[in-house]
Amino acid sequence: MKTDQDTFLYALSSNNAWAGYKAHQNPDFFPKLASGQSPPILWLGCSDSRCPETTILGLQPGDVFVHRNIANIISPTDINTSAVIEYAVVHLKVKHVVLCGHTACGGAAASLADTRVGGVLDTWLTPLKAVRAANQEALDAIRDSQARIARIAELNVEAGVKVLMANWTIQEAVRERGLEVHGVLFDIATGRIRDLGFGTKPGGGAGAAGEEVRGRHAQLVFRGSNASMAAK
Amino acid sequence: MALLKTRIVAPSLMLQTSFRALRRPNLSHALLSLSRTISSTSPAAHPRSPHTLVDWRTMAPQDISKYLRQTHDKVFEHNKAWAAEKCSKDPEFFAHLSAGQNPEYLWIGCSDSRIPAEQITGLEAGDVFVHRNIANLVCNTDLNAMSVITYAVEHLKVKHIVVCGHYGCGGVKAAMTPKDMGILNPWLRNIRDVYRLHEKELDAIADEETRYNRLVELNVMEQCRNVIKSASVQKSYAENKFPIVHGWVFGFHDGLLKDLNLDFEKVLADIQKIYNLTES
Numbered sequence: 340m341k342t343d344q345d346t347f348l349y350a351l352s353s354n355n356a357w358a359g360y361k362a363h364q365n366p367d368f369f370p371k372l373a374s375g376q377s378p379p380i381l382w383l384g385c386s387d388s389r390c391p392e393t394t395i396l397g398l399q400p401g402d403v404f405v406h407r408n409i410a411n412i413i414s415p416t417d418i419n420t421s422a423v424i425e426y427a428v429v430h431l432k433v434k435h436v437v438l439c440g441h442t443a444c445g446g447a448a449a450s451l452a453d454t455r456v457g458g459v460l461d462t463w464l465t466p467l468k469a470v471r472a473a474n475q476e477a478l479d480a481i482r483d484s485q486a487r488i489a490r491i492a493e494l495n496v497e498a499g500v501k502v503l504m505a506n507w508t509i510q511e512a513v514r515e516r517g518l519e520v521h522g523v524l525f526d527i528a529t530g531r532i533r534d535l536g537f538g539t540k541p542g543g544g545a546g547a548a549g550e551e552v553r554g555r556h557a558q559l560v561f562r563g564s565n566a567s568m569a570a571k
Numbered sequence: 572m573a574l575l576k577t578r579i580v581a582p583s584l585m586l587q588t589s590f591r592a593l594r595r596p597n598l599s600h601a602l603l604s605l606s607r608t609i610s611s612t613s614p615a616a617h618p619r620s621p622h623t624l625v626d627w628r629t630m631a632p633q634d635i636s637k638y639l640r641q642t643h644d645k646v647f648e649h650n651k652a653w654a655a656e657k658c659s660k661d662p663e664f665f666a667h668l669s670a671g672q673n674p675e676y677l678w679i680g681c682s683d684s685r686i687p688a689e690q691i692t693g694l695e696a697g698d699v700f701v702h703r704n705i706a707n708l709v710c711n712t713d714l715n716a717m718s719v720i721t722y723a724v725e726h727l728k729v730k731h732i733v734v735c736g737h738y739g740c741g742g743v744k745a746a747m748t749p750k751d752m753g754i755l756n757p758w759l760r761n762i763r764d765v766y767r768l769h770e771k772e773l774d775a776i777a778d779e780e781t782r783y784n785r786l787v788e789l790n791v792m793e794q795c796r797n798v799i800k801s802a803s804v805q806k807s808y809a810e811n812k813f814p815i816v817h818g819w820v821f822g823f824h825d826g827l828l829k830d831l832n833l834d835f836e837k838v839l840a841d842i843q844k845i846y847n848l849t850e851s
């Protein structure tokens with residue numbers, strides 16, 4: 340048994356170990372970080388603790404600019420997400436925007452239930468409720484509840500990508516410098532990311548040679564219906 | 572704003588720590604598995620207690636190597652023993668991650684690519700619920716961040732909420748630039764408000780970088796206050812004595828987190844004079 344205080348101090352003490360390890364392994368690591376960021380990827384994902392984006396992608400600090408919210412909902416008038424998109428696309432000039440949903444998503448499950456979640460959450464989940472209403476029959480036809488949650492998570496990504504593609508800042512960057520938008524799903528049980536084929540390359544890039552998102556230490560590869568990670 | 576030196580010591584609340592090591596075959600390159608192994612250690616596995624942190628920067632190179640080898644050897648041993656024990660007790664342990672999450676932390680941090688919450692804290696998949704936005708802001712009318720706080724506190728019952736800023740924050744600098752930044756204006760305005768609250772203190776700092784760094788700290792403290800103003804935090808604390816809110820700042824130069832030592836109970840009491848949302 341550990342006290343509450345131990346739990347809290349754990350994060351601080353392991354940060355110390357991490358910093359020592361990183362600096363020892365590569366003395367330039369922190370000086371380089373301090374000099375600025377030019378991440379190739381903007382990640383829009385769920386706040387869920389099981390989806391640590393940089394770890395999932397096998398990437399390193401400096402590689403992924405991140406926004407995570409409840410159920411990775413992209414709402415057109417949400418100032419929080421809009422500010423992130425504007426900063427990442429216009430000021431940092433990221434090359435890829437990745438919207439990632441995931442299996443076993445609590446937000447997705449809540450949107451399939453017929454009870455109030457409470458507080459501000461019901462208002463936040465409204466876009467997901469609309470996705471549910473638009474696909475009610477198809478969703479009802481899925482007997483397995485986890486499969487139904489995974490399916491609405493996919494539909495949610497599809498809806499979110501549509502909102503992203505309608506964003507003026509993104510449209511301009513797609514036209515002027517070939518910014519790419521991807522919609523993917525993370526399967527928590529297997530740790531794999533699947534390209535759902537929405538966005539700037541509809542159809543999941545099937546037949547294409549494959550798209551690589553390069554980080555400093557690894558790369559995310561979009562190929563066919565799959566996205567995978569490869570270490571450099 | 573008083574930065575009290577006393578670290579809050581929580582009531583004798585006993586919690587289960589959950590240092591889960593998630594093994595994913597496609598993430599098994601050496602670096603990750605090494606950092607993962609570090610992260611799956613318990614505090615006891617570190618050679619010194621967190622209060623007497625080893626300063627590797629003042630060590631001779633051969634001492635650093637020795638220190639790291641020792642810590643890593645220890646960590647490997649602990650991890651091996653721990654993983655074997657978990658598996659022998661429950662072969663399904665690692666599969667359970669897909670069944671649900673039970674994080675003890677909510678992390679509210681900056682979107683900045685250089686601060687992946689899990690990696691810098693050594694926390695595992697499943698340990699920390701994460702919200703990241705431009706300049707780690709918590710605004711009363713932002714349903715996005717407020718939904719995250721509500722869900723984390725009321726549904727996941729997190730024990731700690733960490734607002735983590737960082738020195739050299741581009742969002743904070745952008746906010747103080749005299750320029751029309753379009754859709755960024757309404758968001759970044761909150762940082763100018765923080766400056767106005769602490770105008771005298773900040774204006775008195777001659778060096779620009781020092782002044783920005785102080786603004787980063789003050790911004791973190793202000794966002795902690797905003798977290799504490801929420802109904803879910805106030806109600807949960809009255810009932811359960813958690814969550815506790817912490818303000819941290821990450822420094823790129825050394826990769827270390829600095830605890831601003833927010834006196835949670837005092838700040839909560841101050842805030843509830845005006846912002847009390849509990850019925851007590």
Ligand SMILES: [Zn+2]
Pocket residue numbers: 385386387409410411441443444445446447
């Ligand atoms: Zn989720």
Ligand SMILES: [Zn+2]
Pocket residue numbers: 681682683705706707737739740741742743
């Ligand atoms: Zn920042």
